[in-house]
Amino acid sequence: MSNQEISNDEKLVQAVQKKYNEMLEEGVDPYEWAYAWRSEINRGGFKAVDFLMREIVDTGKCVGCAACVTICPTDVFDYKDENPVDTRNDACVFCELCADVCPVLRPLDKDLQTLLDFKKPVKDEGFGPYNYAVIARAKDKEFLEAGQDGGVTSALLVHALEKGSINGVVTGDVLPENPQVGIQKLATTAEEIKNCSGSRYTYSPNTMALVEAMRQDVKPLAVVGVPCQIDGVRQQQFSSIRLEVAKWYQKNVALTIGLFCSESFTHEHISYIAKELDVEPQDIVNVNVKGKVIVELRDGREIIMKLKEFHPFARPACLYCLDYSAEHADIGVGGIGLSGWTFVAIRTEAGHKFWQEAVDADLFEILPEESEPKAKELLIRLSNIKRNKPLPALMPTYQERVELGNTNPKTFYKNYNKPTDGGDEGK
Numbered sequence: 001m002s003n004q005e006i007s008n009d010e011k012l013v014q015a016v017q018k019k020y021n022e023m024l025e026e027g028v029d030p031y032e033w034a035y036a037w038r039s040e041i042n043r044g045g046f047k048a049v050d051f052l053m054r055e056i057v058d059t060g061k062c063v064g065c066a067a068c069v070t071i072c073p074t075d076v077f078d079y080k081d082e083n084p085v086d087t088r089n090d091a092c093v094f095c096e097l098c099a100d101v102c103p104v105l106r107p108l109d110k111d112l113q114t115l116l117d118f119k120k121p122v123k124d125e126g127f128g129p130y131n132y133a134v135i136a137r138a139k140d141k142e143f144l145e146a147g148q149d150g151g152v153t154s155a156l157l158v159h160a161l162e163k164g165s166i167n168g169v170v171t172g173d174v175l176p177e178n179p180q181v182g183i184q185k186l187a188t189t190a191e192e193i194k195n196c197s198g199s200r201y202t203y204s205p206n207t208m209a210l211v212e213a214m215r216q217d218v219k220p221l222a223v224v225g226v227p228c229q230i231d232g233v234r235q236q237q238f239s240s241i242r243l244e245v246a247k248w249y250q251k252n253v254a255l256t257i258g259l260f261c262s263e264s265f266t267h268e269h270i271s272y273i274a275k276e277l278d279v280e281p282q283d284i285v286n287v288n289v290k291g292k293v294i295v296e297l298r299d300g301r302e303i304i305m306k307l308k309e310f311h312p313f314a315r316p317a318c319l320y321c322l323d324y325s326a327e328h329a330d331i332g333v334g335g336i337g338l339s340g341w342t343f344v345a346i347r348t349e350a351g352h353k354f355w356q357e358a359v360d361a362d363l364f365e366i367l368p369e370e371s372e373p374k375a376k377e378l379l380i381r382l383s384n385i386k387r388n389k390p391l392p393a394l395m396p397t398y399q400e401r402v403e404l405g406n407t408n409p410k411t412f413y414k415n416y417n418k419p420t421d422g423g424d425e426g427k
């Protein structure tokens with residue numbers, strides 16, 4: 001590539017950046033922001049990777065969903081420390097997909113609501129569109145004991161796999177030497193799904209396993225992820241810039257299960273627990289948050305720690321996330337203050353089909369959502385805390401937050417969300 005071409009590429013990137021930033025400043029309807037880059041497609045595209053890196057990654061606004069990484073048709077990105085790295089920048093083919101799928105650059109397209117096939121009648125009481133919700137737990141003790149809450153997620157997935165409704169699950173496993181560090185996993189056996197049960201509160205890059213699934217053509221596929229990951233998957237499935245890779249995800253991701261999430265924790269929370277309890281990280285078998293932090297140790301002890309102690313470990317990038325309840329998943333699940341039960345919100349026709357298959361197989365004990373009114377109240381309250389923030393593109397960068405002296409996502413917008421205590425009592 002000649003210097004002349006490089007400078008032309010750079011000019012186009014700067015032109016798109018300028019147009020995008022003018023739109024933000026002028027208060028243009030956020031649903032129009034994507035035209036800052038989509039209008040370039042007709043002219044042969046621009047180097048979207050440079051635009052994405054500058055606007056989202058360099059500013060510390062990247063939530064780590066990996067959508068840009070897994071959509072890229074020429075493998076431009078690596079993924080390191082919860083962020084994309086444009087290691088093979090020169091391989092960019094100017095398709096703009098990485099910018100188009102980023103859930104932080106802009107709000108998800110309005111027509112997504114139609115494309116997702118929400119089950120009718122659709123209700124939205126403040127935690128996203130859904131048709132019905134229940135409180136459930138697995139009847140099989142193996143799932144109930146290994147699961148973070150009611151073991152519903154893993155039990156449903158194993159059943160779907162054994163019935164042949166799916167052939168693989170993109171989910172999260174753990175590092176053997178540090179079971180609180182999540183890693184991506186393409187699970188294709190019941191055993192593998194079971195081994196992935198439970199929650200890790202560090203950021204687990206589950207969706208990185210999408211590429212492996214596509215390469216091995218494992219389909220139909222289920223995806224388990226926190227809301228930012230579900231949004232990233234939806235952006236990839238329904239991007240208005242259509243390429244084969246987007247079509248593969250649209251056709252073959254049959255089910256998404258979204259985990260409710262107020263924020264994840266930085267890795268430092270593990271060393272903190274280890275130090276406070278005088279144990280090694282590998283001895284921390286499970287961490288659960290229920291208005292307090294319950295730490296389960298390998299020697300069988302269960303230690304209660306104060307939730308407040310963990311506020312400094314809230315992951316700074318989670319400020320840029322507005323979705324608590326996985327509003328675009330087929331099924332949303334969370335513990336929401338319940339002990340040993342999972343709150344399950346059925347949102348789409350696909351979610352209903354998978355749920356009903358599992359219910360027909362008598363997998364769960366089920367209570368009506370009305371039996372735990374406090375859970376729904378909490379769900380609505382915590383969802384509102386995140387919904388009521390400004391759009392991430394309009395928020396200060398991470399560097400600006402450092403200068404302002406507050407990088408904590410729990411307290412930064414406390415005046416937006418009065419009253420708030422940060423809202424993490426029911427993970």
Ligand SMILES: Cc1cc2nc3c(=O)[nH]c(=O)nc-3n(C[C@H](O)[C@H](O)[C@H](O)COP(=O)(O)OP(=O)(O)OC[C@H]3O[C@@H](n4cnc5c(N)ncnc54)[C@H](O)[C@@H]3O)c2cc1C
Nearest residue numbers: 147148149150151152153154172198200334335336426427
């Ligand atoms: C970071 C994080 C924050 C959460 N915050 C809340 C909250 O604020 N409120 C709330 O009600 N619920 C929260 N949850 C969800 C809750 O912890 C349970 O995952 C959910 O209730 C399902 O329980 P289960 O027993 O049905 O799932 P299980 O049968 O135990 O299955 C859990 C699934 O989650 C996957 N998983 C584990 N860790 C991660 C991770 N870090 N990222 C992505 N996938 C993962 C596992 O691989 C498994 O497939 C959070 C979960 C995570 C991972």
Ligand code: SF4
Nearest residue numbers: 062063065066068102
């Ligand atoms: S938020 Fe997701 S799509 Fe956007 S830059 Fe980060 S990893 Fe890529």
Ligand code: SF4
Nearest residue numbers: 227228261263318321
């Ligand atoms: S709050 Fe949860 S869903 Fe949102 S960016 Fe953080 S980890 Fe992702």
